Amino acid sequence: MATLKQLAFRMARTPASGSLVRFGFAHADRLLPLTSVDRSEQAAIYRHxxxxxxxxxxxxxxxxxxxxVFALAHPRHALLRAGLFALIAGARQRAPASVLVNAGPRQDVGQVHFHLTDDTPFGDAVRSEHLTWPDWDTAVLALTSVPDIQERYRAGFSLLQDSGGPRVRLI
Known part of the structure; x- marks a missing residue:
């Protein structure tokens, strides 16, 4: 039988739970079944x-x-984005890390989140899962070439790219 924690993680990955997940991080993050590593008023870092x-x-x-990530790029989130990226930058000073973000069909939780991890296993993971890890410019070019999402994604990537935040790989 699944534990409560396992059920919570399964639910978080369903499309219908996006609003609930966002509410949890915005108003009750200390109650979530996550281990906090660092935090500020704007953001928190947890063990995955x-x-x-x-x-x-x-x-x-x-x-x-x-x-x-595209909603995070909106100008109304400028202070939130700056606080998040400052927390990430501090973490990267303590332990060098790659910063990755899921987007589109690769994002399975309805709250933007950035992965911080070392580069050690990426070669094997990419080969074994047949994934590609495009750099920012390649991701921008690929996404902005799709007419249906052209304006939304172009604006989002442009704002994030110009925000002075960490170099982020789209996954």
């Missing part, structure tokens, strides 16, 4: 509940409900 990559795998999450 199911680490996959590297000798460490953490997630950085804004403490306000934001569904995806």
């Amino acid at each position: 509940p199911r680490p996959v990559y590297g000798t460490f795998h953490h997630i950085a999450v804004p403490l306000r409900g934001v569904p995806d």
Whole structure:
């Protein structure tokens, strides 16, 4: 039988739970079944509940409900984004890390979050899962070439790219 924690993680990955997940991070993050590593008023870093990559795998999450990286790029989130990226930068000073973000169909939780992990296993993971890890410019070019999402994604990537935050790989 699944534990309460396992059920919570399964529910968090369903499309219908996005609003509930965002509410949890915005108003009750200390009650979530996550281990906090660092925090500020704007964001928190937790141990990833199911680490996959590297000798460490953490997630950085804004403490306000934001569904995806493109919504985070909106000008109304400028202070939130700055606080989140400052927390990530501090973590990277203590332990060098790659910063990755899921977007589109690769994002399975309805709250934007950034993965912090070392680079050690990426070669094997990419080969074994047949994933590609495009750099920012390649991701921007690929996403902005799709007419249906052209304006939303172009604006989102442009704002994040110009925000002075960490170099982020889209996954």
